[in-house]
Amino acid sequence: MKKIVTIGEVMLRLSPPGNQRFFQTHSFDVEFGGSEANVGAALAYWGMHVAHITAFPDHEIGWAAAGQLRKNGIDTRFIPHIPGRMGVYYLEQGAMQRSSQVIYDRAGSAFANFDGSKLDWDSILDGVDWVHWSGITPALSQHCADLTLTALKKANEKGIKVSGDLNYRSNLWQFGKAPHEIMPALMELTHVIIAGTRDFKQCLNEDYKSFTEVRNMAFDRYPKLEYIVKTDRISHSSSNNTISASLYSKKKTYSSRSYELTHIVDRVGTGDAFGGGLIYGLLHLGPKDAIEFAMAAGAIKHSVPGDILLCSLQEVQELAAGEGGGKIKR
Amino acid sequence: MKKIVTIGEVMLRLSPPGNQRFFQTHSFDVEFGGSEANVGAALAYWGMHVAHITAFPDHEIGWAAAGQLRKNGIDTRFIPHIPGRMGVYYLEQGAMQRSSQVIYDRAGSAFANFDGSKLDWDSILDGVDWVHWSGITPALSQHCADLTLTALKKANEKGIKVSGDLNYRSNLWQFGKAPHEIMPALMELTHVIIAGTRDFKQCLNEDYKSFTEVRNMAFDRYPKLEYIVKTDRISHSSSNNTISASLYSKKKTYSSRSYELTHIVDRVGTGDAFGGGLIYGLLHLGPKDAIEFAMAAGAIKHSVPGDILLCSLQEVQELAAGEGGGKIKR
Amino acid sequence: MKKIVTIGEVMLRLSPPGNQRFFQTHSFDVEFGGSEANVGAALAYWGMHVAHITAFPDHEIGWAAAGQLRKNGIDTRFIPHIPGRMGVYYLEQGAMQRSSQVIYDRAGSAFANFDGSKLDWDSILDGVDWVHWSGITPALSQHCADLTLTALKKANEKGIKVSGDLNYRSNLWQFGKAPHEIMPALMELTHVIIAGTRDFKQCLNEDYKSFTEVRNMAFDRYPKLEYIVKTDRISHSSSNNTISASLYSKKKTYSSRSYELTHIVDRVGTGDAFGGGLIYGLLHLGPKDAIEFAMAAGAIKHSVPGDILLCSLQEVQELAAGEGGGKIKR
Amino acid sequence: MKKIVTIGEVMLRLSPPGNQRFFQTHSFDVEFGGSEANVGAALAYWGMHVAHITAFPDHEIGWAAAGQLRKNGIDTRFIPHIPGRMGVYYLEQGAMQRSSQVIYDRAGSAFANFDGSKLDWDSILDGVDWVHWSGITPALSQHCADLTLTALKKANEKGIKVSGDLNYRSNLWQFGKAPHEIMPALMELTHVIIAGTRDFKQCLNEDYKSFTEVRNMAFDRYPKLEYIVKTDRISHSSSNNTISASLYSKKKTYSSRSYELTHIVDRVGTGDAFGGGLIYGLLHLGPKDAIEFAMAAGAIKHSVPGDILLCSLQEVQELAAGEGGGKIKR
Amino acid sequence: MKKIVTIGEVMLRLSPPGNQRFFQTHSFDVEFGGSEANVGAALAYWGMHVAHITAFPDHEIGWAAAGQLRKNGIDTRFIPHIPGRMGVYYLEQGAMQRSSQVIYDRAGSAFANFDGSKLDWDSILDGVDWVHWSGITPALSQHCADLTLTALKKANEKGIKVSGDLNYRSNLWQFGKAPHEIMPALMELTHVIIAGTRDFKQCLNEDYKSFTEVRNMAFDRYPKLEYIVKTDRISHSSSNNTISASLYSKKKTYSSRSYELTHIVDRVGTGDAFGGGLIYGLLHLGPKDAIEFAMAAGAIKHSVPGDILLCSLQEVQELAAGEGGGKIKR
Amino acid sequence: MKKIVTIGEVMLRLSPPGNQRFFQTHSFDVEFGGSEANVGAALAYWGMHVAHITAFPDHEIGWAAAGQLRKNGIDTRFIPHIPGRMGVYYLEQGAMQRSSQVIYDRAGSAFANFDGSKLDWDSILDGVDWVHWSGITPALSQHCADLTLTALKKANEKGIKVSGDLNYRSNLWQFGKAPHEIMPALMELTHVIIAGTRDFKQCLNEDYKSFTEVRNMAFDRYPKLEYIVKTDRISHSSSNNTISASLYSKKKTYSSRSYELTHIVDRVGTGDAFGGGLIYGLLHLGPKDAIEFAMAAGAIKHSVPGDILLCSLQEVQELAAGEGGGKIKR
Ligand SMILES: [Ca+2]
Ligand SMILES: [Ca+2]
Ligand SMILES: [Ca+2]
Ligand SMILES: [Ca+2]
Ligand SMILES: [Ca+2]
Ligand SMILES: [Ca+2]
Ligand SMILES: [Ca+2]
Ligand SMILES: [Ca+2]
Ligand SMILES: [Ca+2]
Ligand SMILES: [Ca+2]
Ligand SMILES: [Ca+2]
Ligand SMILES: [Ca+2]
Ligand code: NI
Ligand code: NI
Ligand code: NI
Ligand code: NI
Ligand code: NI
Ligand code: NI
Ligand code: NI
Ligand code: NI
Ligand code: NI
Ligand code: NI
Ligand code: NI
Ligand code: NI
Ligand code: NI
Ligand code: NI
């Protein structure tokens, strides 16, 4: 069984039930989620060995967060419980022409303040096949940027493949550095980059006219880079999207089928499900099947409440193979 | 900030959760709503100063009704708590080919029996820019018809604009008068009438072959009338409607874009959201932008549970401007 | 009022609320259902006199099951409470491209072990117009197969019409007999068979190239057979199906309109709703109207949570007549 | 099995979940209840044949009310569905030093307006052993008073025992008659009267210094009277009561044990559970055991949510026998 | 009607339903509360005119907080919506021998960072009879300490009575000042101090051997001081407390009755309910009746879920008068 | 950190919310529990390394069961997922004088049919300090009895301490053996036996007049036996119990304080919490402190919903030290 390590913050997710707005709710559904741990959870549900690196508050809600990762099959042995607050994100599910809204309340969290310099990366990376990071982590604090860089250096030293989801977020990067001061060093150590044109522009503080231009630049500049992966989404409304994805090597392009997604249940975490599917695919399948598997994982996540893709390998495989008729399975 | 007064009954709304039928439910979701207060609540959510005129029972459920209006930003200082029952409406949300059902249980409510003759209209209308009424109120009782007429006379005396939603309901008008004995006097005092051909026919007890015929008659007969406003809705199913609206002055017609509404959450109160949008639009925008804003308000209400449009000015403005892609807002 | 008897197991249905998966739920919604009792409940809701034959455990959950049948208008006087367990089925509602899942846990239930040989069929069938069975019951145990055969013999002796839904389920038939050892004798005693080509193949252990071939064989082989009824369903996704149905007599074919079903609420029990509609139709209407009524019943069931069609005669009639616009009924 | 007929209104009961107040709730738990039907439901749960006489609105909520009676084992065949509203009572559960509150909204209900003069009492009372009424019904309307009197005359003609719970409620009796104009004729036809001193005073418009005085008067004045039954309750708080009861024949007094009731779940319907227990007891046991069984039924009801005693014969018998240790039953 | 102004932070309260622990919950009940606003809400529920001074985030959850204050009858016109986060407190309800737990996450809230120097105290205090503050506010930040001092100076200038609940919390006071550097100046401007010996010790950084010593010191040192008020609570368990209170003037002591509180529903906010009752009492009653009313308000709050005392004047008066029998009110 | 292995079945626990009866519920709260895993979960919550040995069905509900163990901190790596059903127990929470009821539906579960002969006990027991079993497991099937015996032999070979909770259940032992044919061999290999007089009688099929007689026999007959532990419980009602416990060595008796438990939340699993506390105590404390810690763990479990003691070491220690005042912890 493949071993994967994921790195990043896990937040408490608070969302009004059903289609209620924040203004009218009297309760919040409780989930825990974060982009990189969501990737890990999808992989763990498929039987991979996944360990996640983060830090949690040393109180009962921090214990609950760790417990939820464990339930999802993630190895939490490397996660310290330290003083600090729990990062929170409030999520209001959109519907129809009304957008979903996220209110982040993550500043000053235990993980953002976590000095990860004493993590034992030799133990963490022992026997590991893949490391996954995202552009959210280095945007949180200098500590977090350092932690990411250390992890990627260690992984490259050990010959472990690295994937990174650039995931540029304009409301982060509050700690005094700009993305282009941090991200290039991380991208150099990454073999599979998930990103669109805008992500590259923001992370490099450079301008590009097209994705083709980006692709040429990236494969030129980063010799370790094997694949760039890009998803395309048309949002007709909060309830109805069309999505597809492509995998680019230096020479070739592999494109998935396109999915018409109506009756969307929960759009959050669909990119992470795609990321988990991509890692699974690249570890087990050829590039064409990998991008098809990844897109099927991302598509079916839209039907599952919460941040996490809770779908079996067989369910994703069937959808990737074109079977999505929604018949009752008995 | 503009000041608006709305007048009408507010009922306790009891609805089974989700898609359940009355026959199978074990709980009711509790909301409070009524056409005119719904209009007021939309305006209050956008920061207008709104006072509502009604009467509530003098018991804890009547207090809760007033509390809910206050939460929605409505000034309740003119609302008396008097003996009598709380009007109720039971709402079963339809889905697919199954219609929504409303069972009214409003006869004999505190408001229907309310002798409003001692309301201090000079205080109520002090500094007010707009008064809104609907055809439901005069249909409840002679007291209610009198109250409406008094309000409209006072408003006209003070040069306050008046809008009225004719809103003909065949199951009301039980108190001994027919609509055409009451409504014409109210229509004469109204500057903006929201109504379709059927509403005019029923309220005037006259026959019209087309809306054009209605429009000509109305502008001829009511010299104060500035606009007639009409919405058009095609109900493909309880979950899927197409809507648009037009604003008619004596000389010109302004039509909104048409919305394809799939995955409908709650259709109740969408006409009231439109009405609130219309008043906001006519107070702040030109006629073309007003009808576009009104229709966007009506459209986006279909995504919000309950009677009330809980959407910000910015959300409605973006939809009116053609942005409705349902992307997650972070 | 017509009298109908239905025969079969009723299970406890446990389903996570909303769109949750089994892995993430913390509660189950509780319903009771079973194919034949679902047929009976639809008929009882329309005012027919319906008695159901089954057996329940002699504990509080068995009493609750009987209570729920009574609530739905079914006469439970012939149902014994005996030692044994309650059959269970776990239902996870699908959404979008994700299928619904059923986990059956019905082996060894009170009904499967029920020795029905002492049932007083003369009392049960007194004044009865119609008996309904399905292929699930004889698949449970030799006792259940015997009980079905006895019921059909008695019904035929008394000149009572019999309908049977072949409903082949590959995960049943565990008690040592194959379908073709049991089903032919039951089909001989049945006047209306609901089945598709696959059901006939499996029940008879014979091969057919087309439904036309099946139809010719069946009317040849079973002289009592008056109608074969077949539904056609295209599953675009768990949330979107297209359905229609046809009624075949020896000479003629009557086809219903086709329904485009989007925003599906609960697909379970839709075939049973169709079956109830068919019995009602054949008892009260001509064959063309009967198949139209049956298909409307099956279609509108997709909007009702639970196993049971809780829609009035008028609602089904309106949909069968082509009115399905989803307007609010006040 | 004994046959019992109960007569009276059944209301929709709406209560905030848990300990919430009306002012703060966002949902109501839905139950159906009414004093006499509650008595009947307790008896039906013990296997008696119980038919209830009332009238329900002819809409889906009225059908749900009838369905709930059927679930509880009550024969609803004599209940007409007629135009009119559903009587409602809002219940806020008290706790600690805070009292429970009931807001009645029952005026003008279908039952209050029901002209019962065409009820077929010969069918209703065929084979019946016991008829139960309460002082609530004649207090609702002249129609209801007439219906009660007719029922009691018919029962006495047929030699059926009659019990009546005087249950004086000061907020009823709005239809123009005073209790003493109606109640004496009903009391004359009643063999078992459940009442305290205050009930007798109010129903007879007479003054009594003590229960002994009442008892002497009653046995003197009503020759058919066999038993007077009185409960004694000390309310320490909403969560903690002490109760006991006594059964008086002309000559003898039988007193139950006293129960210390802490951790009260739902006090509503406990008098009705007592009444059901009394009828069961007098039909099956001697007077000493009957009052002990009745008081156990009333006591254990405090632990069951809703209006209805859902406890088995065995559970009540064990408590009546002094076993109430609350051990887990496996 | 008396006018009262309260000052302080209002937090989002998140608590698992029922008796669940943080570790096991999947949803949070949502309330808003804060000591001083809780005091104000109790007074508003009794019909007083109450305005609250605080600051909220300028997003939908901040709007919901303001809406909830309005629902509770509080005038929110002076509350700015500014950038910043919403203060949160997580509450796990204890039961039996297990304590309730509060996890504060309030650092860096909009209110803590609020520069209140531009508040228009002349408008805020226009016609006001009473101002209430607590020791929590000056403990949050220098801004908050300044705001409190300004408010108290202005109130004293205008001859408005001031009450203060010292409410020492060791986990606050993180901004660089110790209590004794801030509190004495506030206590000098306060006419009614609610505090026990420990509060005085901590706020003054002085040692006292007994409450008598504290009392003598306080009346000596603070010439404006009219009353010290102290509650006494014995916690047998989370579900069972005994409470009483005393009001001390320079010369006299007035003690309330003692309440045995079993079956506690929600202990949070009971001190604030007491504070609201005290202000009401001192504004309307003599000292003996005031302390009795205050203690009744504090006692009955234990039965109401949430931070706020939602009990009518009549309910508190009846309990203060010794009527607490928990009978059902119809 | 100590390492513990627990062995036994884990069932799906289905219970109506709150105080509802099975007959009236419309949903079940979902938990997973089983005596031995409950012991393990308490220990894992305190930071011990705990692995549990059982078998689960190979479907999504079986995966959820394993996930829940992981959330609770239990190592699930040795648990196979095999064909078979999930054992179920239905739990109706009692209240007041009404008993809790358990309906077991565990026959034929995956674990009962599990052939554990290929478990790798050398891996399982590597570095382990303690093994815990209960009398439920050998009562399920010959396979389960064999599995238990093998585990105990291996543990004794490796010098690992063994505790066993005799836990006699009359409704088990259906597989053809009587307890005394199986239990003595297991008791011989056990160092700490939790049992009362009745358990010894049933497991040995012998009669004893007193616990003293049992104690003498046991220490005589089982040379490895170090402690017998016995709890004493008086059930005043489902809501109110008194408990205490004693630990007996050959020579000495250590008795815990007695707890008065009112307002009981969930009595299920309290014996298992006691067992977990006992193992913790005997591994870390002397016998007197061990029995005090164990009883505190058992007592505080009554306040936690579900099967599992979710209380921190500190909470149990404080209660064991006599601090149980229920003050709010901030
Ligand atoms: Ca949600
Ligand atoms: Ca969720
Ligand atoms: Ca609803
Ligand atoms: Ca609603
Ligand atoms: Ca469901
Ligand atoms: Ca359901
Ligand atoms: Ca309730
Ligand atoms: Ca209830
Ligand atoms: Ca709560
Ligand atoms: Ca709450
Ligand atoms: Ca429960
Ligand atoms: Ca539970
Ligand atoms: Ni609320
Ligand atoms: Ni709620
Ligand atoms: Ni119910
Ligand atoms: Ni419910
Ligand atoms: Ni509920
Ligand atoms: Ni829920
Ligand atoms: Ni859970
Ligand atoms: Ni839950
Ligand atoms: Ni829940
Ligand atoms: Ni709930
Ligand atoms: Ni609400
Ligand atoms: Ni709610
Ligand atoms: Ni809710
Ligand atoms: Ni969850």
Ligand code: NI
């Ligand atoms: Ni929930």
Ligand code: NI
């Ligand atoms: Ni139900």
Ligand code: NI
């Ligand atoms: Ni429910």
Ligand code: NI
């Ligand atoms: Ni619920």
